[in-house]
Amino acid sequence: MLDTSELARSLTLPVVAAPMFLISKPRLVIAQARAGIIGAFPTLNARSVASLREWLAEIGESVAGAPYAANLIVHRSNTRWEEDLAAVVDHRVPVVITSLGLRSEVVGAVHSYGGIVLHDVINNRFARKAADTGYDGLIAVAAGAGGHAGTLSPFALLSEIRQWFDGLLLLSGAIAHGRSVLAAQAAGADLAYVGSAFIATDEADAADAYKEQIATSAAADIVYTNLFTGVHGNYLRGSIVAAGLDPDNLPVSDPSAMNFGSGGNTEAKAWRDIWGSGQGIGPIDAVVPVATLVDRLRREYAEARQRLAELTAHGLLPVQ
Template structure:
């Protein structure tokens, strides 16, 4: 009997789940990722107003189905929707009803143990990944019945933890043998292979896809990624109330000193989309892997490059 991770991997060209990025991830990017053989995803909250979520899901499902029909031999990956399980997300129940109606194949949950979400998704045969930054978070998510974990380690873009991937993967693998996706400064094919070697089933990549032509990101944002390095990343809880990694350049442009941010934290407020969006629209999230970004290709071009790097890394190691 094959494992859930193996069944999902068989549908992919590379073992990659593309991270859902606030504002940046849209149907164009998700479809390009799925057509290239990677799991494409977006946060449900990106579809605004809420009524737009149904349209987005219909468009993605239609595009995936058409691509599979046009080339049955191609690996066209499933898509995922990210749900923020937080008391201030007034849309959660409504958005989940839409996801259930569309039978979204993969739901990625964030912030709190997703017990009710898991029940709804399992009810139609979907699977749930939950992102965590610690062993305790992982244990709570598994108690809630999730199928897989996203380990968000040091260097990941946006909301991120501080643990080394070597530490967190090893500790989680002591009690969980199910699907694990690893997040944290993964921007090359070599890093994808490294995630597998470390014990993860999938790499979880976000920042690298901000600098693609399909992403909903400004030219200034993308060029800042191309020009930047790990030294340009600031880790702070100030903007959303949860620790995250942001581009120093955008903090300076907002009139703030990245080395002396106010002590008080902003409250997370998913019931106020404009307020929540400011942290990602004006203050740009990015991971420490941006030093590997040198251009803004199409998603298809980027995935082809990643596949070449991944194959070369495998050959290099096997030939050692």
């Protein structure tokens, strides 16, 4: 099985790019892998299982052995997930991420060829369930994350999970600066999970207006609602306004109405018209190539480490 510590050491920056519905496709994943981080995409972004198999072949050939990840949405409304899993197994995808449900059969299938399986969790209870199911790592989705975010502080969520879990732990939630990557590690995570920052890149398959709105928005422009998919998530205020809705007076949706990928709860389709984003987009001020963004994060990460070293040297960061 792929060693999780070896996986972390293979990266030039301790970052996994979050798989983003409709946005993360082979071009973006390949650019992320070539930049030295783990690129990821939801399998449902491929319009068919046949297309998914073509994508996996393209990515596998292009990344030259660098790790990448496929995200399986295992919610009951996704009737394709088992076929997608078979494609993932056939192509021996190194890292598999599951969301919106636990499936022990995914763990067994991915372990059969030596891959590792991670799972999104928004609280300690779900984390324990995933660990008990045999998952190799957990993605703590804290308040402020893009997509279907939780409500817990990253400090609280990481602390509770680390009290009992010593496996691979990732933090998702408002991370778009190198010092935030380092802060995630200081708080107990092994890797940072970064999504929204990659929307504003040349390789992302997002509308130009979406990219520009990421680059010109801040935390105050994010709205947390369950209207669009039945599950609470974070969205750009500007896209809600453009859809003819009042972001300050949105109705509440029935969680049982969730139908992932259809956006069937309103005439505006999530995530086509209503654009997801986390709260951490303040540092994003331009649309750039993936390599440029990763270089900036890497530089900021190094500067943050140097600052801590200087604080320690001057006695301002006591060590025992």
